[in-house]
Amino acid sequence: MTRRFAHADRGLTLVEVLVAMGLLGIVLLLVTDWQTQTLTLTARTNAQADQLAELNDLSGYLGDRIRSAAQVRLSGFTVNAASAVNNGKCDTTTPCVAVLSLEEDADPSTSPPTITRRWLRLVYRVEPRATWTGADKVPDTWADDPDNAVRVLREYRDSCTEVSGGTCSVTGGSPAITVAAYRAAFTSAAFSGMSPALVADYLTAVDQAGTAIVPFALTAAQPVGAANPVILTFQSVRNVRGTVAYTPGAGAYRLSVQARNVP
Structure with a gap:
């Protein structure tokens, strides 16, 4: 008796294999594209969250310094002219705000508590990121390209x-001077021998529309005072997986700060 085999017993034809491979390729392409978009969206969201947190910290820190300052200046001086970028100038390339501040620390281990008074001269300066050479700098070729206008504070x-005796010990090994002389020197045309530190990274000098950002300004003309707040304006920028992302996305963040202790 002759035995007949079912049609299903034969293997797949070459055409069927090619069709199956083509369908599998399309599915893999769609999955890969979805994963890429998901990773990009996640990276952008995380970067914007980090930058927003840094901007909040920056505005809070700088705002507190200005609010408690005894004096505030926005122009008419240089800082570390012998070593700082742009010869230490405070101009549209490297904007500055200077603050004279008093800190008091109480030591509760004594009775009554011992109060230590320390005067601070602080200059906050926006500089091109490419000029920052700190050991803790995160390598970023895009951010260091001058055409992308990325700044640090x-x-x-x-x-x-x-x-x-009304004197004070100055940092850096300088001779002791009177407190009055130290405070008076805040109005000088040049600050020198100051110690630099990074406050913020990935700030942008221009917004999405290409308009220059002025980080430090006054509501009205000089002088600075409680009735003439300092306007802080910052926005950050990152290149995340080939996409430039600004934070905040709607435009630069602005904060009006009253220097309450300035006469």
Whole structure:
């Protein structure tokens, strides 16, 4: 008796294999594209969250310094001219705000508590990121390209801790001077020998529309005071997986700060 085999017993034809491979390729392409978009969206969301948190910290830190300052200046001086970028100038390339501030620390281990008074001269300066050479700098070729206008904010400082007799000990090994002389020097045309530190990274000098951002400004003309707040304006920018992302996305963040202790 002759035995007949079912049609299903034969293997797949070449055409069927090619069709199956083509369908599998399309599915894999769609999955890969979906994963890429998901990773990009996640990276952008995380970067914007990080930048928003940094902007909040920056505005809070700088705002507190200005609110408690005894004096505030926005122009008419240089900082570390011998070593700082742009010869230490405070101009449209490297905007500045200077603050004279008093800090008081109480030591509760004594009775009554010992109060230490320390005067601070602080200069906050926006500088091109490419000029920052700190050891903790995160390598970023895009951010260091001058055409992308990425900036950092640096703090330059010195301090004077009050001792007896109305004098104070200045940081950096400088000779002791009177507190009055240290405070008076805040109005000088040049600050020198200040120690720099990074405050914020990935700030942008221009917004999405290409308009220049002025980080430090006054509501009205000089002088600075409680009735003439300082306007802080910042926006950050990152290149995330080939896409430029601004934070905040709607435009630069602005904060009006009253220097309450300035006469």
